[in-house]
Amino acid sequence: MSKIRVGIVGAGFIAKIHMDAFKENYPYFEVVGVCASKKENAERFARNYDIPVIFNNFEQLCESDQIDVVDICAPTNLHDLITLKACECKKHVICEKPLLGYHGEDKPDVERVGTEISKTEMYRKVMEKVRFLEQKIVSAGIKFMYAENWVYAPAVQKMKKLLRTSSGVVFELRAECSHSGSQASYSREWRTSGGGSLMRLGSHPVAAVLHLKAFEGIVRDGVSIKPVAVTAQTGFLTKMSALEGKDCYVVRGWEDVEDWSIVIIDFEDGSKATVFSTDVSLGGIKNRIELYGSNAMITANITPNNSMIAFAPGENVWKEEYIAEKLETKSGYSFPSFDEFWTRGFPQEMRDFALSIIEDKKPASDYELAKQTVQIIYAAYLSAESGKKVELG
Missing domain, CATH: 3.40.50.720 (NAD(P)-binding Rossmann-like Domain)
Incomplete structure (x- = not known):
């Protein structure tokens, strides 16, 4: 070949x-x-x-x-x-x-x-x-x-297997992608980033909950379950006046983009998903999904997870060795990622893309998911500005 x-x-x-x-x-x-x-x-x-x-x-x-x-x-x-x-x-x-x-x-x-x-x-x-x-x-x-x-992360793939086996109904999904802020200069302004924490970080959990609800519908009824409405709030927490003169260990200096967001997605079957995406979360990146169903509860800790635990009394003990993404300090207890690349699904993603071309089949993550994700994000911005629920046309 x-x-x-x-x-x-x-x-x-x-x-x-x-x-x-x-x-x-x-x-x-x-x-x-x-x-x-x-x-x-x-x-x-x-x-x-x-x-x-x-x-x-x-x-x-x-x-x-x-x-x-x-x-x-x-x-x-x-x-x-x-x-x-x-x-x-x-x-x-x-x-x-x-x-x-x-x-x-x-x-x-x-x-x-x-x-x-x-x-x-x-x-x-x-x-x-x-x-x-x-x-x-x-x-x-x-x-x-x-x-x-996230679609290809092993924890999410196992969640899908458990959901298929249980034949349960998903009442609610909760997902989060948060850390202490991007250092990239482009992220400070809407003109170069297209949005703040919701756009940069929220695209991951939004896509994941959309993917899981679509999967639930397909395995049970042969038709994906679609989102129908969005309610959201955004915030500028690092601009709080109480921070004046205080030490602050998260990134500040955002111009016209938010550093905090919460999005509630209504699905056509009556279920809900809640997505957090923030730049005000210390302790390393949080990539997490929880599923609450009629006969089961599942938590997928993509990163961090406790498969490995380390302790160091000082910052320089681990020297240049990588511990975890967006971790502010290497001292104290930490959860080293032994293979963050695999845990987050990157090689699995490319394998699926290769097979989609070779076998002429749809990839698990396609244009429909990309389209729905960006629609949810911008409907959320509209909801946060208007203070109203936004129905998805």
């Missing part, structure tokens, strides 16, 4: 994770090219991973006859542009989360997109972009593979 030839757009943190996942699936993939906004970054990435071709831009990469799949590891505001070009060139797409957002691209003179443009307008424009992109993907006849690793 000839290998699937991949071109990566982007050379940052997530591109490295994808590259390692491709290497774990070496019988299927061959990464043949890379491009980045700064050519020196692409050159360094290519050297580190022995990638033979460096493209000048994503247009050139998409047009190359050496590429079968375009892997989008670029910032969110470029996702739809790169996907459209890939569609034009009839190339399959792997796209990092979230699918897309509103960045004030049509209003370059607005200084603070997040506070000066209504969420009603944002929601409408995002849904227009989502529908337009879907039309192009369908017309091009390409595979769109949504890189939502």
Whole structure:
């Protein structure tokens, strides 16, 4: 079998994770090219991973006859542009989360997109972009593979097996992705991030609960259970006046994006899901889902979990050894991740994408999940601004 030839757009943190996942699936993939906004970054990435071709831009990469799949590891505001070009060139797409957002691209003179443009307008424009992109993907006849690793996390996969076996009814799902804040400069402003903690972090748990409810419906009745309404609140907790003069160990300096959010999703069968996503949570990243059903309760601690426990009396005991993502200190008790890459589902994700191309089948994480996730997120922003429940059309 000839290998699937991949071109990566982007050379940052997530591109490295994808590259390692491709290497774990070496019988299927061959990464043949890379491009980045700064050519020196692409050159360094290519050297580190022995990638033979460096493209000048994503247009050139998409047009190359050496590429079968375009892997989008670029910032969110470029996702739809790169996907459209890939569609034009009839190339399959792997796209990092979230699918897309509103960045004030049509209003370059607005200084603070997040506070000066209504969420009603944002929601409408995002849904227009989502529908337009879907039309192009369908017309091009390409595979769109949504890189939502939570879908492939072993804990979530086991939760699905238990749910299938129990034949129970899911009353409620609770999910969270939180940590003490991104250090990336792009995350501070809506124009470059498309939203705050809900957009950056919430896309994971939102997608996971949507995926689980769809799975429940399919295994029981052959039809996925869809979301119908959203209620939400967002907050700017690191701007509280009580913090003045106090030590603060979480990231501050957010401009026009939120650092806290809660979203309640209503499903058509009457069940609920609650999603937390915040930048004000110390102690490392929390990736967690709880399921409450008619005959069972399941908790999936993706990270951290207590499969390994360590203690160090001082910060320098573990030196440069990696412990866990977003952990503020290595002293005291901690939960080292022995294989966070596998635990979070990255190699499993790429294997599914390879098989979806080879066997011409739908990936477990596809455009429908990407579309629903971004709709929930922007409906949540609208709900938080209006103080009302938003019905999903």
